[in-house]
Amino acid sequence: QSVLTQPPSVSAAPGQKVTISCSGSSSNIENKYVSWYQQLPGTAPKLLIYENDKRPSGIPDRFSGSKSGTSATLGITGLQTGDGADYFCGTWDTSLDAGVFGGGTKLTVL
Amino acid sequence: QLQLQESGPGLVTASETLSLTCTLSSDSITSRPFYWAWIRQPPGKGLEWIGLVYFDGETNTSPSLRSRVSISVDTSKKTISLRVTSVTAADTGVYYCARAQREIDAFDIWGRGILVTVSS
Numbered sequence: 001q002s003v004l005t006q007p008p009s010v011s012a013a014p015g016q017k018v019t020i021s022c023s024g025s026s027s028n029i030e031n032k033y034v035s036w037y038q039q040l041p042g043t044a045p046k047l048l049i050y051e052n053d054k055r056p057s058g059i060p061d062r063f064s065g066s067k068s069g070t071s072a073t074l075g076i077t078g079l080q081t082g083d084g085a086d087y088f089c090g091t092w093d094t095s096l097d098a099g100v101f102g103g104g105t106k107l108t109v110l
Numbered sequence: 111q112l113q114l115q116e117s118g119p120g121l122v123t124a125s126e127t128l129s130l131t132c133t134l135s136s137d138s139i140t141s142r143p144f145y146w147a148w149i150r151q152p153p154g155k156g157l158e159w160i161g162l163v164y165f166d167g168e169t170n171t172s173p174s175l176r177s178r179v180s181i182s183v184d185t186s187k188k189t190i191s192l193r194v195t196s197v198t199a200a201d202t203g204v205y206y207c208a209r210a211q212r213e214i215d216a217f218d219i220w221g222r223g224i225l226v227t228v229s230s
Contacts, residue, residue: 002156035216037157044206044223045157050216088157092215098172099147099159099215 003028004089004102011108016079020105022072022089028100032092034072036065039086039104048087049074076107084109112136114207114221122201124230128194132207132221139188140165143211146190148181151223152203162210163190202228 005023012018022034034052037045047056049065052072064075072089089102118130132146139146148160161171163181171179180193190207204225208217 033214033216035214037217044220045217046220047216047218050218051214056218090157090159090215090217096173097170099149099162099210101149101157101159104156 002103003093003096003100004091006087006089006102006105008103009106009108011110012079013110014079014081017075017077018079018107019076020074020087020089020107022074022102024070024072024091024100026070027095028070028091028093029067029072030070031094034065034067034089034091036063036072036074037088037090038083039088041085045088079109081109083107112138112209112219114209114219116205116207116221116224118224118226120225120227122197122226122228124198124228125196128192128197128201128226128228130192130205130207130224130226132190132192134188134190137188139183139185139190144209145212146183147208147210147217148190148192149206149208149217150201150203151206152200155203158203160192160205197228199228199230202226 036049039045052067053065093100113135122128145162147162161181163169163183178195204223206223207221209219
């Protein structure tokens with residue numbers, strides 16, 4: 001059971017937009033930065049979003065992040081078949097005094 | 111560009127100790143804002159945060175693993191080490207080392223990971 005809750009799967013057609021939610025609590029998301037990761041099959045996770053809504057160099061602006069209260073959201077516009085992957089949210093939990101991740105969401109681009 | 115490389119045995123016998131090393135490609139192990147973390151992923155499952163270490167040796171480990179996990183740093187060798195004692199099949203998975211920054215906690219650099227299987 002993950003501390004952060006994500007939907008197990010989402011799907012959308014190429015060119016469409018999709019959002020992935022990440023739900024937490026006051027001891028994690030509400031008061032800490034959220035980051036998002038993309039994991040393609042057989043590879044290490046890749047940082048997509050940090051500090052809730054910032055993109056590292058090289059990440060296209062099709063990817064966006066937002067946070068409100070105890071939830072965060074990853075948005076992907078102009079979906080491409082190559083976006084099909086697992087997506088994870090992460091943050092710090094002050095009650096556990098440890099890093100935490102969501103269970104992951106599998107994105108299928110139909 | 112900094113690179114991280116995990117190494118260690120791919121097969122460990124149940125009840126024994128798992129030992130892994132993460133080697134950095136540059137001297138940035140002593141960069142003050144950063145810490146070095148171990149994260150694992152059981153087959154077909156999500157990411158699990160194991161713990162972290164700063165260059166000065168300060169560590170923090172997951173409450174669920176604290177009694178079995180130790181993490182250390184050797185700045186002269188540019189390595190971060192992980193030990194997990196009394197392993198079981200539940201410790202099977204891909205183990206990653208990664209870099210993050212204090213208070214931001216976003217993992218911007220990852221190793222390729224190493225698959226560790228616990229056999230009975």
